[in-house]
Amino acid sequence: MQKLFDEVNSLDKRCYEKFLLSEDLLMEHAASSMALYISENHSSYKSILIICGSGNNGADGITLARLLHTKFDVKLYLFSDAKSEMAKLQLQRAHALGVNVVDELSNADVIVDCIFGTGLNKPLNQNCENLINTLNSYESIKIACDIPSGINSLGQVESVALEADVTITMGALKTSLFTDVAKDYVGKIVVADLGIQRNLYELDSNKYLLDESDMNLPFRNKKNSHKGSFGHLNVVAGCKKGAGIIAAKAAFGFGAGLVSVVCHENLDLPYHIMQTHFISENCTAIAIGMGLGKYETQEIRRLLNKDVAKIIDADLFYDELICEVLNQEVVLTPHPKEFVSLLKLCAIADIDVSELQNNRFLYVQMFSKKYPKVVLLLKGANVIISQNEKLFVNSFGSAVLSKGGSGDVLSGLVGSLLAQGYKALDAAITASLAHAIASRNYKKNNYSLIPSHLVEEIRKL
Ligand SMILES: NC(=O)C1=CN([C@@H]2O[C@H](COP(=O)(O)OP(=O)(O)OC[C@H]3O[C@@H](n4cnc5c(N)ncnc54)[C@H](O)[C@@H]3O)[C@@H](O)[C@H]2O)[C@@H](O)CC1
Ligand SMILES: Nc1ncnc2c1ncn2[C@@H]1O[C@H](COP(=O)(O)OP(=O)(O)O)[C@@H](O)[C@H]1O
Ligand SMILES: [K+]
Numbered sequence: 244m245q246k247l248f249d250e251v252n253s254l255d256k257r258c259y260e261k262f263l264l265s266e267d268l269l270m271e272h273a274a275s276s277m278a279l280y281i282s283e284n285h286s287s288y289k290s291i292l293i294i295c296g297s298g299n300n301g302a303d304g305i306t307l308a309r310l311l312h313t314k315f316d317v318k319l320y321l322f323s324d325a326k327s328e329m330a331k332l333q334l335q336r337a338h339a340l341g342v343n344v345v346d347e348l349s350n351a352d353v354i355v356d357c358i359f360g361t362g363l364n365k366p367l368n369q370n371c372e373n374l375i376n377t378l379n380s381y382e383s384i385k386i387a388c389d390i391p392s393g394i395n396s397l398g399q400v401e402s403v404a405l406e407a408d409v410t411i412t413m414g415a416l417k418t419s420l421f422t423d424v425a426k427d428y429v430g431k432i433v434v435a436d437l438g439i440q441r442n443l444y445e446l447d448s449n450k451y452l453l454d455e456s457d458m459n460l461p462f463r464n465k466k467n468s469h470k471g472s473f474g475h476l477n478v479v480a481g482c483k484k485g486a487g488i489i490a491a492k493a494a495f496g497f498g499a500g501l502v503s504v505v506c507h508e509n510l511d512l513p514y515h516i517m518q519t520h521f522i523s524e525n526c527t528a529i530a531i532g533m534g535l536g537k538y539e540t541q542e543i544r545r546l547l548n549k550d551v552a553k554i555i556d557a558d559l560f561y562d563e564l565i566c567e568v569l570n571q572e573v574v575l576t577p578h579p580k581e582f583v584s585l586l587k588l589c590a591i592a593d594i595d596v597s598e599l600q601n602n603r604f605l606y607v608q609m610f611s612k613k614y615p616k617v618v619l620l621l622k623g624a625n626v627i628i629s630q631n632e633k634l635f636v637n638s639f640g641s642a643v644l645s646k647g648g649s650g651d652v653l654s655g656l657v658g659s660l661l662a663q664g665y666k667a668l669d670a671a672i673t674a675s676l677a678h679a680i681a682s683r684n685y686k687k688n689n690y691s692l693i694p695s696h697l698v699e700e701i702r703k704l
Pocket of ligand 1: 255266269273298299300303326327358359360361362363364365366368371388389390413
């Protein structure tokens with residue numbers, strides 16, 4: 244996993260003070276990293292338009308123009324006069340070298356957006372919006388320097404933002420690049436070297452971006468085993484029985500030795516999945532909430548208070564009963580609407596979904612502070628998983644998963660790992676990664692996936 248930072252100004256400052264690396268030096272390295280990326284990945288392209296704002300993001304762009312001058316047909320467009328000391332200095336250097344400064348925008352093979360970086364601190368005016376809209380209309384390869392212009396430090400987009408193919412971010416990964424909203428703008432994210440090893444540049448953080456290598460699949464290492472060695476998951480099915488059945492199938496394919504669906508009505512289940520009317524005696528984990536609908540409170544309370552691992556989803560986030568388990572190490576998997584209800588029930592915040600989506604990290608952090616034992620998995624384009632105020636982001640998922648039933652598969656995967664003895668946080672991380680990475684392996688098109696395809700892909704991981 245890689246660290247995420249809410250801000251990097253303090254990291255830059257530490258470089259100046261502790262390592263005696265000047266702003267000029269860091270900027271030279273930042274621009275060199277961008278130049279290297281462009282030379283290595285876009286060498287067949289001829290023309291490059293670099294659009295610069297007045298601050299140090301613009302200064303990065305002016306430096307880049309100097310470094311690529313004569314190697315490509317570089318055009319430097321200054322959207323506003325250079326204001327920062329570095330921008331003024333870089334402009335003098337660019338002028339001295341004869342870099343082509345143009346007065347009008349024109350299309351190019353590659354455009355590099357250096358209008359605003361981390362300094363964006365007010366709404367864009369009409370001119371900025373028009374500029375960004377024009378750039379978005381070009382068919383060029385679009386590279387954002389540090390962060391696509393228009394995304395603020397909280398990862399919010401108030402009006403427009405550059406739709407980048409690639410974001411080359413300076414020094415370290417920023418949290419703002421991993422909000423759900425940002426996902427439509429950032430493209431591929433590359434970290435630029437600032438002339439200091441990343442482990443030296445970075446300090447501690449409580450936020451992490453998950454890598455594929457953080458997925459710890461339930462491979463079987465012991466030869467002397469039997470079905471009981473891999474746990475027994477009980478999936479509680481309610482009025483929408485399909486949800487529980489999808490979860491049970493996913494769980495079985497993900498390694499649980501036994502899977503039973505708990506339901507009072509008789510169900511038509513695949514032969515390898517058992518049905519029970521009450522919780523099994525040897526049950527090692529319970530998955531509950533998916534499609535639960537109406538239910539008898541005392542019965543659910545009994546289940547929630549059982550001393551086994553639990554994954555709780557969907558309908559239970561609308562019931563005060565949920566507050567009774569928040570001192571346990573349970574896994575909760577709400578989507579944004581369900582999380583808004585949960586926040587209200589546990590008196591953390593009374594907000595709507597758009598406020599949550601604008602500040603996902605903030606509300607997850609608030610929840611995790613109040614309930615440090617709970618593993619929360621907030622669904623979305625970029626899933627956030629938290630426990631004890633540590634946050635982990637899974638950015639592997641895509642719109643392929645935007646289907647009814649995808650969440651039920653996820654509940655089954657988490658339940659399966661809990662049943663097999665994974666700790667709650669490890670179960671949530673591995674299940675979430677398996678869910679998203681498997682969906683990427685589905686090769687047909689991005690609208691046709693159904694839960695059984697997803698389960699098939701998970702079985703092939
Ligand atoms: N400090 C350092 O050591 C380094 C800084 N770097 C670059 O510096 C950038 C940060 O530079 P700055 O702090 O100068 O900030 P920016 O260059 O992001 O922009 C700030 C400028 O834009 C103005 N501004 C902000 N919002 C505006 C709006 N909506 N409309 C019009 N004007 C607006 C501000 O008043 C200021 O003049 C980073 O994103 C990164 O690209 C990199 O070169 C790496 C090294
Ligand atoms: N655009 C997307 N990008 C990444 N993941 C997505 C996207 N849309 C949905 N998902 C994932 O799909 C799942 C949907 O779950 P949920 O909304 O609970 O569906 P259901 O309850 O119908 O099964 C979640 O894991 C979510 O993170
Ligand atoms: K930018």
